[in-house]
Amino acid sequence: MREMINMIVVLTVLTAFSGGLLAAIQSGTAVKIEDQVLKFQKAPAIAEIFPEATNDPLAERFNVSADGAELQIFPGILADGSKAVAFETKGVGFGGPIGLMVGINLDTDQIIQARVTTHAETPGIGTRAKDDLSFVGQFAGKGLDTNFALKGDNGEIDAMSGATVTSKGVSIAAMQAKELYQKLKPEIIKQIK
């Protein structure tokens, strides 16, 4: 009995201590990590979504509140003068959350381009969502009336063979982007002007 209590106490104290330590370090590095993600993940994605932007979407970013959570919006002015926004949503993939940066034209409500940002997918399998642009390229030019579910779920997006869970995560992120955009569009337009 004594031995069992001893084991329980040691393990509990150890895990509680490590949990506390990790929480402290995570909150200590959160701002720095956010900066790095912006620089190495979001900035390249935005450069590919708005290749000919006449403004600086990164410098002009602003937040809108969505259901209590803040959503970071990157406004872009396209070469033909029309306005667009890009923002990131998350879906759940095989190895954790998958970030999807979606650019939407405010005038036509069409997706300009989408890019995968942060992820923890299996190298060579799920990572194709990011590296092989033919998958996320499917979103380009689609209107927001499109069903972004996978074809197996009666949607219009082709899954990557061998990476169904990853494909589903990206499709969920896209559906979420559509929902958020429809809900927040009035506020986004107000902030852009």
Added chain:
Amino acid sequence: MAQSLAKEFTKGLWAEIPPFRLVLGLCPVLAVTKSVENGIGMGIATTFVLIFSNLLISLLRNIIPSKVRIACYVVIIATFVTIVELLMQAYTYELFLKLGIFIPLIVVNCIVLGRAEAFASKNGPVLSIADGLGIGLGFTLSLAALGAVRELLGNGTLTIWGGTPVFEMGATFLPFQFMIEAPGAFVGLGLMLCMMNLIGKK
């Protein structure tokens, strides 16, 4: 004391150099040694985890009940691996992107658990740090050496740190692509092991 300290430290550099002598932890060895830079980064991350997990396990060795020792070791190791992961994300994000999934996998690297079980749980903190540092440096050196061979033959360059190559083969050099692929890692490792055994025999 000083003599045994030096002994514990140097054994990791030759007599028990992890991937070649102990033949442990081959998963990251084969996966990340596409370049010297990746090898060094992975080696430093593993060394950090080894030193601190060895230190903590050695300090707690009389408190940890033997029946749940493995669980305790894994909690301690996983904590330090997560710390490394967060720090790499905060300060060396590009390297973090290249090493990706192999950083969290240090948790199940048998070198780290092996040193905890075989050394730190039986020795004092100072000796355990020396052991962790020695084995960690040995691991880093092996990864860097294998990375150098593979990068030089497979890509014609050598990149120590920061993404810019410090050495490039001439334009007439045809990269030996095979060395960058996974089978090239096995062949490279095998040849280096063979050479080390040849030298050790004399």
